Amino acid sequence: MTHPLNLLLVSRRKDMLDRLEQILVAADFNPSLQLNSNGHVDPLHGVDSLPDVVIVHLSHLWREELEAIAARAPDRRPALIVVGGANEMNVMRLAMQAGARDLIADPLNPADLLQAIQRTQEERRRPAPVTAARISVFMNAKGGCGATMLACNVAHVLAAKSKRRAALLDLDLQFGAAPLYLDLYPKRGIAQALENLSHLDEVALDGYFAKHASGLNVLSHASDEPLAPGTISASAVSQLLEVTLRTHEHVVVDMPRCVDAVTTAVMQRANQIVIVLQQSVTAVRDATRLIQWLRSDVGVAKDQLCVVVNRHEKSSEIGVEDIQKTLACNAPALVPNDFKTVSECINSGTALLDYAGSASITRAVMTLETRLGGSSAQPRSSVIARTFSSLIPGRSR
Ligand SMILES: Nc1ncnc2c1ncn2[C@@H]1O[C@H](COP(=O)(O)OP(=O)(O)OP(=O)(O)O)[C@@H](O)[C@H]1O
Ligand SMILES: [Mg+2]
Known part of the structure; x- marks a missing residue:
C-alpha cells in the first residue's frame, strides 16, 4: 500500500528528481515532482496547495532557493528537507532560517533520506504548538x-x-x-x-x-x-x-x-x-x-x-x-x-x-x-452551552 504522506520533490536536475523518486517509490511513497528549469528560483513557485513535506535538492542557486522559502510566513511553509551542501556553514545557516528539519549530504545515502522523512512524520504527529503570530x-x-x-x-x-x-x-x-x-x-x-x-x-x-x-x-x-x-x-x-x-x-x-x-x-x-x-x-x-x-x-x-x-x-x-x-x-x-x-x-x-x-x-x-483571526464578531455561546461546557470534566473556563 502506498504511504498517504503528501511529498513533493523539487530539483533543477531531472536525473536527481528521478533518483529521489526511485528511492521514495521503493519505500512505498508516491511523491509529486517539480522540475524547476525556468527562471524561478522559489522551489515552491506555482505550488498552490502545500504538501506535507517538501524535499529540495539545492542547485548552484541555493542561496536564492533557501531565501525564497525563508521569506514565507511560517504557516505557509511545508516541512522542509534539504539535500545538498550539508557541510557548508552558510547553507546550514540559511536552511535553518528556512525552517529545514533536516539537511542531507549529496551524494545521497537513501537511508538518511528515509530517516529524515520518518523524523518529520513523528514531528507532525506531535500536538501543534501554540499558534504563531x-x-x-x-x-x-x-x-x-x-x-x-x-x-x-x-x-x-x-x-x-x-x-x-x-x-x-x-x-x-x-x-x-x-x-x-x-x-x-x-x-x-x-x-x-x-x-x-x-x-x-x-x-x-x-x-x-x-x-x-x-x-x-x-x-x-x-x-x-x-x-x-x-x-x-x-x-x-x-x-x-x-x-x-x-x-x-x-x-x-x-x-x-x-x-x-x-x-x-x-x-x-x-x-x-x-x-x-x-x-x-x-x-x-x-x-x-x-x-x-x-x-x-x-x-x-x-x-x-x-x-x-x-x-x-x-x-x-x-x-x-x-x-x-x-x-x-x-x-x-x-x-x-x-x-x-x-x-x-x-x-x-x-x-x-x-x-x-x-x-x-x-x-x-x-x-x-x-x-482575519480576531473574535469580535463571534457569537457568545449561550448560557446553556456554557453551563454544559463547564460540566465536562477537565474543562475550566
Ligand atoms: N466606509 C467608508 N465610508 C465613508 N467614507 C469612507 C469610508 N472609508 C473611507 N472613507 C473616506 O475615504 C477617505 C480615505 O480613506 P483613508 O483615510 O483610509 O485613506 P487611504 O485610502 O488609506 O488613502 P491613501 O491612499 O492616501 O493611503 C477617508 O478620509 C474617509 O473620508
Ligand atoms: Mg493610507
Missing part, C-alpha cells in the same frame, strides 16, 4: 479607497474587543497618518528604531511604540519630513517585523500602494493580504493588476487574499459578484458607505468601536477582524 497587510487597490481607516480600526478591534496583543505598523513612510486616526502623536518611530537595528530587540522596540488606551501598539514614521523612497531596506523592515512578532499575537500593517522590495518582503511574510477597493472601474482594474502581481511574482496563494469592497453601495452599477468574478477571488468582505461617521472619527482621532460601537460600519469592521 499573524501578520495582516492592508493595501489600497487605488489611492483613497480606505485602507488606512480599515487597518487602524481592525487593529483597534483586535486589541480592544478581542484582547489580542496587537500592533499596527504604518509603513507609509512618506504620507502615513495612522497614529492620527487614534489620536496619537509619537515622538519616535520607525526611522529611530532602525537607526539602532543591530541592537533592536523586543525591549528596545517597545520604547518606539505609541500606546493606545486599548492596548494597541502603533509604530509609524514619527516626523513631518517624509522619508525618501529607498531610505529603508527590505531587510531592515523584515527585521523590524520579526522583532514586533516576538511580543505580539497579531500585527496589522498599513502598506502604501507601491510595488518594491520592501513591499515584496512584507507581503511574502504576511499571512493575509487585504486588498481594499471601491466599486469603480479603475479600482477594479488596479486590483486586478495588484492581485496578478501578488499571485505570480510574490507567490501569494488565493486563500491568503481578502478583498474588501469599501463604501459598498447595493445600488452601484458594479456589483460584488462582478468584482469577485473579475478578480477570481473568494467572496469579498463588504464595508458600508458611512461618510459622516468615518470623517467624524478621523477628525476626532477616535476609533469606530469607541465612537459608534453599534453602527453598521463598525459591525462590518468587526466581521472583517474576525475573518
Whole structure:
C-alpha cells in the first residue's frame, strides 16, 4: 500500500528528481515532482496547495532557493528537507532560517533520506504548538479607497474587543497618518528604531511604540519630513517585523500602494493580504493588476487574499459578484458607505468601536477582524452551552 504522506520533490536536475523518486517509490511513497528549469528560483513557485513535506535538492542557486522559502510566513511553509551542501556553514545557516528539519549530504545515502522523512512524520504527529503570530497587510487597490481607516480600526478591534496583543505598523513612510486616526502623536518611530537595528530587540522596540488606551501598539514614521523612497531596506523592515512578532499575537500593517522590495518582503511574510477597493472601474482594474502581481511574482496563494469592497453601495452599477468574478477571488468582505461617521472619527482621532460601537460600519469592521483571526464578531455561546461546557470534566473556563 502506498504511504498517504503528501511529498513533493523539487530539483533543477531531472536525473536527481528521478533518483529521489526511485528511492521514495521503493519505500512505498508516491511523491509529486517539480522540475524547476525556468527562471524561478522559489522551489515552491506555482505550488498552490502545500504538501506535507517538501524535499529540495539545492542547485548552484541555493542561496536564492533557501531565501525564497525563508521569506514565507511560517504557516505557509511545508516541512522542509534539504539535500545538498550539508557541510557548508552558510547553507546550514540559511536552511535553518528556512525552517529545514533536516539537511542531507549529496551524494545521497537513501537511508538518511528515509530517516529524515520518518523524523518529520513523528514531528507532525506531535500536538501543534501554540499558534504563531499573524501578520495582516492592508493595501489600497487605488489611492483613497480606505485602507488606512480599515487597518487602524481592525487593529483597534483586535486589541480592544478581542484582547489580542496587537500592533499596527504604518509603513507609509512618506504620507502615513495612522497614529492620527487614534489620536496619537509619537515622538519616535520607525526611522529611530532602525537607526539602532543591530541592537533592536523586543525591549528596545517597545520604547518606539505609541500606546493606545486599548492596548494597541502603533509604530509609524514619527516626523513631518517624509522619508525618501529607498531610505529603508527590505531587510531592515523584515527585521523590524520579526522583532514586533516576538511580543505580539497579531500585527496589522498599513502598506502604501507601491510595488518594491520592501513591499515584496512584507507581503511574502504576511499571512493575509487585504486588498481594499471601491466599486469603480479603475479600482477594479488596479486590483486586478495588484492581485496578478501578488499571485505570480510574490507567490501569494488565493486563500491568503481578502478583498474588501469599501463604501459598498447595493445600488452601484458594479456589483460584488462582478468584482469577485473579475478578480477570481473568494467572496469579498463588504464595508458600508458611512461618510459622516468615518470623517467624524478621523477628525476626532477616535476609533469606530469607541465612537459608534453599534453602527453598521463598525459591525462590518468587526466581521472583517474576525475573518482575519480576531473574535469580535463571534457569537457568545449561550448560557446553556456554557453551563454544559463547564460540566465536562477537565474543562475550566
Ligand atoms: N466606509 C467608508 N465610508 C465613508 N467614507 C469612507 C469610508 N472609508 C473611507 N472613507 C473616506 O475615504 C477617505 C480615505 O480613506 P483613508 O483615510 O483610509 O485613506 P487611504 O485610502 O488609506 O488613502 P491613501 O491612499 O492616501 O493611503 C477617508 O478620509 C474617509 O473620508
Ligand atoms: Mg493610507
